[in-house]
Amino acid sequence: MGKLKLFEKFIFLINSLIAFALLLSYILPYVEPKKFAFLSVLSLAVPFLIIFNILFLIYWLLKVKKQLLLSLLVLAIGYNYVLSLYKFTSSKNVDDSENISVMNYNVRLFNLFDWIDDPNLKENMSSFILENSPDILCMQEFRPDEEIDLEIYPYKHIELSGKKIRNGQAIYTKFPIINSGSIEFPNTSNNAIFADIVKGIDTIRVYNLHLESSRIDPNAEEFSKENSQNLFKRVSWTFKKQQSQAEQFLVHKNKCLYKTIISGDFNNTAYSYIYNEIKGDMQDAFEHAGNGFGRTFDFKFFPVRIDIILVDDTFEINAFKTFDVKYSDHYPVMAKVKVK
Structure with a gap:
């Protein structure tokens, strides 16, 4: 877990921007488009933001770098968002x-x-x-x-x-x-x-x-x-x-x-x-x-x-x-x- 190389610093910069965007998106269900239209548009990108934060988490995990904590924390804060993106459920046996x-x-x-x-x-x-x-x-x-x-x-x-x-x-x-x-x-x-x-x-x-x-x-x-x-x-x-x-x-x-x-x-x-x-x-x-x-x-x-x-x-x-x-x-x- 040494210092980041130049390329890794660039990756972490992109990671930080996408993590912040996902964090910001958590307030979107409570923000009226009539008042903050520029924020409401971000809701369209939420699936993309979740997937990329998961990929960044895996990337830093494989690198054994503490930078994985950024995406891990943001995903944990919005775990309901993450769980709603992909579901694992089964139908009930009902007549x-x-x-x-x-x-x-x-x-x-x-x-x-x-x-x-x-x-x-x-x-x-x-x-x-x-x-x-x-x-x-x-x-x-x-x-x-x-x-x-x-x-x-x-x-x-x-x-x-x-x-x-x-x-x-x-x-x-x-x-x-x-x-x-x-x-x-x-x-x-x-x-x-x-x-x-x-x-x-x-x-x-x-x-x-x-x-x-x-x-x-x-x-x-x-x-x-x-x-x-x-x-x-x-x-x-x-x-x-x-x-x-x-x-x-x-x-x-x-x-x-x-x-x-x-x-x-x-x-x-x-x-x-x-x-x-x-x-x-x-x-x-x-x-x-x-x-x-x-x-x-x-x-x-x-x-x-x-x-x-x-x-x-x-x-x-x-x-x-x-x-x-x-x-x-x-x-x-x-x-x-x-x-x-």
Whole structure:
């Protein structure tokens, strides 16, 4: 454990900067984007920061250097962050007849503009949904399409907008719907819809939430100079708008007296103020029963989980799965929950 060489000093400098950034990110769930937009953008990089601090820890451990204490301490302070990035859990052995299965899927207009080169995509997507047969199916960026077979669902609530391409959010369910509606966010095509469904003696409020997108192209080989300059500004504006949408949504949600499930594309990570506000004291199905990184968005640089299923404490979470199927730029997720 001698003195550091010049190269090692440089490595430790980079390590220190990344460790500080991760430490700073721990306050992000409590920092309003409207007040500190420049900080809120950092939430997108948290998975990257955690992974690199782990790599620095291993590097100094192999070198037998006391500098390992820096990343070790920062990771220990935010151990909940680290544990939420990658999960090791297993499904509980519960009779499926007791479970309610909820799938969330941003279907990206069912590949209307052939973003994915697959002539059988719609047929495969239909087969996927029918094979897994969730009791409740929440879809974002939905548009009616006769090639998508959803006949197993006798009940549905759909809200569409737009003139040229009618699209929006949809809730399909095997259970009767006794009430439904929409929370319209101003100056955007994004919104939240809800359906009150009846299963047995229970009435359950299901929200399908789609927050503002930052419209980052995950497959661009490189950002142009203009994109690089405007990326920070665009994401900051998006997070401010998401905060307003989340506040509007919570006013509606907090008046609900039913058992509640929130399913949706948050367009933000679990390390953000937006997620923290909406989650409140609810349970994240991935954190309780998920496995792996839980990646839900096809972003090539690091795992991003922005599609979320939350349930209140009247439910027990028995299973959660992220499906590795490439029919959209999002991956579908499904939770199995049971009313306590």
